[in-house]
Amino acid sequence: MTTNQALLDEAKNTNPARAEKIYKQILVSSASPSGVERDQVLRDQENAMIKLAELYRDQRNAQGLAEVITLSRSFMSSTAKAKTAKLSLCQCSGYCIETHTQIDVLLDNIDWSKREKRIFLKHSLEIRLVSLQLEVSQFKAALTRIDTLLTELKKLDDKIILTEVHPLESRVYRGIGNLVKAKAALTSTRTAANSIYCPPHLQAALDLQSEILHAEDRDYTTAYSYFYETFENMSSQDDPSALNALKYMLLCKVMLNLRTSPLFYPVKLAVKYAQLREIECMRAIALAHQNRNLAEFEKVLRDYKDELSSDPTIRSHLAALYDTLLEQNLLRIIEPYSVVEIDYVAKQVGQGRQDVEAKQAFSPYTMYSLSQMILDKVFYGVLDQGKGRLLVFDEPEVDDTYGAAIDTLEQVGKVVESLYAKTVKIA
Missing domain, CATH: 1.25.40.570 (Serine Threonine Protein Phosphatase 5, Tetratricopeptide repeat)
Known part of the structure; x- marks a missing residue:
C-alpha cells in the first residue's frame, strides 16, 4: 500500500479537520517518475480531490470548494486533457457554490487553460461560463464571450461544440429580445447538427x-x-x-x-x-x-x-x-350590469379605496383596460367619466341590408358593362 493510499484510509476514519489536511497534503504531493507508481499517485490525487470537494459540500463551504480547483492544478497538469476537462467541469459545477462565485472561478480557470494551451478545456469552460451568465442575465458579457468562441470554433471546424454553442447564442438573443437573431442562431445550430451525429x-x-x-x-x-x-x-x-x-x-x-x-x-x-x-x-x-x-x-x-x-x-x-x-x-x-360604477369595478380588481378616491374614482389602469376593451370591441359600452359610470350595451345586431344593396349594385354594374361591350361590337 502506498503512502497516499494509507492517508486516504486514515482520512475516512478521522474528523473533518484532519481529513481536510490529509486531502490537501495528497493534492500537493508530486508524482513518482516510475510509470506504474506515477499512475497510482495520480489516481490517489483524483480521489483526494473528489473527497475534499465532497467534504466542503457537506460543510457548505463555498470558498473551500473554489480553492479545491486551484489546489488541484498541479495534478491536472499531469493528466490527460480530456480527463482534465471533465474533472474541471465537475468542480466548476460547484455543488453549493453561488453562481457569481462559480463565474469568478471559471474565469480564473479559463486564464489558466490559456496559459497551459489546453484549448479543449478552455472551450468547455467557456461554454459553462456562458450558461451561468445566462442564469444571472449577464447577456452582454455572454454575447461577447460567444462571439469570440464561435470565431475560434469555426476556424477549428468543430461542429460538435458549435452545436452546443449556437443554442446558447439563441438563448442570449432571446434574452435581450432580438427574436430574429435568436431564430438565425437556431438555424445555424441545425445546419451544424445535420452534418454530424447529434x-x-x-x-x-x-x-x-x-x-x-x-x-x-x-x-x-x-x-x-x-x-x-x-x-x-x-x-x-x-x-x-x-x-x-x-x-x-x-x-x-x-x-x-x-x-x-x-x-x-x-x-x-x-x-x-x-x-x-x-x-x-x-x-x-x-x-x-x-x-x-x-x-x-x-x-x-x-x-x-x-x-x-x-x-x-x-x-x-x-x-x-x-x-x-x-x-x-x-x-x-x-x-350582469347595464350600468356599473367604475369605482366598484376598480375595487373588485383589487384597488385600494384611497387609490381609487385619489385617482378620480377609478384606477387609471382599470380605466385604460375598460376603454381599450371598448375600442377593441370586446364589449360594447361608454365610459361616463363625469358620473364615474360605465354604460354597457348589448351587442348590436348586424344589418346586412346595406351590404346586400352594395353587392346588388356591383352585379348590375357588371351587367351594364357587358351590354355596353356587346353594343359596341354590333355598331
Missing part, C-alpha cells in the same frame, strides 16, 4: 428552444404540439428538461384559453411530475385563469414566486397572461 439529449434541447421561440411569436398552437412531442421524447430518455417541456405545454394550454380541466395531463408519462411544486404552480395558474379570478392569480404569483420568476420563459408570458386575465375578470364583473 446526441438525443442535444436534439431535444434544440427542439425545446425552437418551441420556446414559437411561443414568443404567440403561436401557441404550434408550440403546444411541439412541446408535446418533445416532452414524450425527453421523458422516455429520463431527461431532466422534460419537466420544462411539460410546464410549457401547460402554459400554452392556458394561453390558448382552453376551457378544459386545468388538472388535465396529456400522457401517462406526466403523472410522475404531478406532485412537483413546478407543476402545482402551473395547475394553480390554470385554475385561476379558468375562474377568471385576478385576486387568485396574484396570490399564485406570490405563493410560487421562486418557481415562476426563476424561469425566463414562464416569466416572459406572465404579463400577457395577466392582461388576458384582467380582461376576463373585468368582463366577469360587468357582465
Whole structure:
C-alpha cells in the first residue's frame, strides 16, 4: 500500500479537520517518475480531490470548494486533457457554490487553460461560463464571450461544440429580445447538427428552444404540439428538461384559453411530475385563469414566486397572461350590469379605496383596460367619466341590408358593362 493510499484510509476514519489536511497534503504531493507508481499517485490525487470537494459540500463551504480547483492544478497538469476537462467541469459545477462565485472561478480557470494551451478545456469552460451568465442575465458579457468562441470554433471546424454553442447564442438573443437573431442562431445550430451525429439529449434541447421561440411569436398552437412531442421524447430518455417541456405545454394550454380541466395531463408519462411544486404552480395558474379570478392569480404569483420568476420563459408570458386575465375578470364583473360604477369595478380588481378616491374614482389602469376593451370591441359600452359610470350595451345586431344593396349594385354594374361591350361590337 502506498503512502497516499494509507492517508486516504486514515482520512475516512478521522474528523473533518484532519481529513481536510490529509486531502490537501495528497493534492500537493508530486508524482513518482516510475510509470506504474506515477499512475497510482495520480489516481490517489483524483480521489483526494473528489473527497475534499465532497467534504466542503457537506460543510457548505463555498470558498473551500473554489480553492479545491486551484489546489488541484498541479495534478491536472499531469493528466490527460480530456480527463482534465471533465474533472474541471465537475468542480466548476460547484455543488453549493453561488453562481457569481462559480463565474469568478471559471474565469480564473479559463486564464489558466490559456496559459497551459489546453484549448479543449478552455472551450468547455467557456461554454459553462456562458450558461451561468445566462442564469444571472449577464447577456452582454455572454454575447461577447460567444462571439469570440464561435470565431475560434469555426476556424477549428468543430461542429460538435458549435452545436452546443449556437443554442446558447439563441438563448442570449432571446434574452435581450432580438427574436430574429435568436431564430438565425437556431438555424445555424441545425445546419451544424445535420452534418454530424447529434446526441438525443442535444436534439431535444434544440427542439425545446425552437418551441420556446414559437411561443414568443404567440403561436401557441404550434408550440403546444411541439412541446408535446418533445416532452414524450425527453421523458422516455429520463431527461431532466422534460419537466420544462411539460410546464410549457401547460402554459400554452392556458394561453390558448382552453376551457378544459386545468388538472388535465396529456400522457401517462406526466403523472410522475404531478406532485412537483413546478407543476402545482402551473395547475394553480390554470385554475385561476379558468375562474377568471385576478385576486387568485396574484396570490399564485406570490405563493410560487421562486418557481415562476426563476424561469425566463414562464416569466416572459406572465404579463400577457395577466392582461388576458384582467380582461376576463373585468368582463366577469360587468357582465350582469347595464350600468356599473367604475369605482366598484376598480375595487373588485383589487384597488385600494384611497387609490381609487385619489385617482378620480377609478384606477387609471382599470380605466385604460375598460376603454381599450371598448375600442377593441370586446364589449360594447361608454365610459361616463363625469358620473364615474360605465354604460354597457348589448351587442348590436348586424344589418346586412346595406351590404346586400352594395353587392346588388356591383352585379348590375357588371351587367351594364357587358351590354355596353356587346353594343359596341354590333355598331
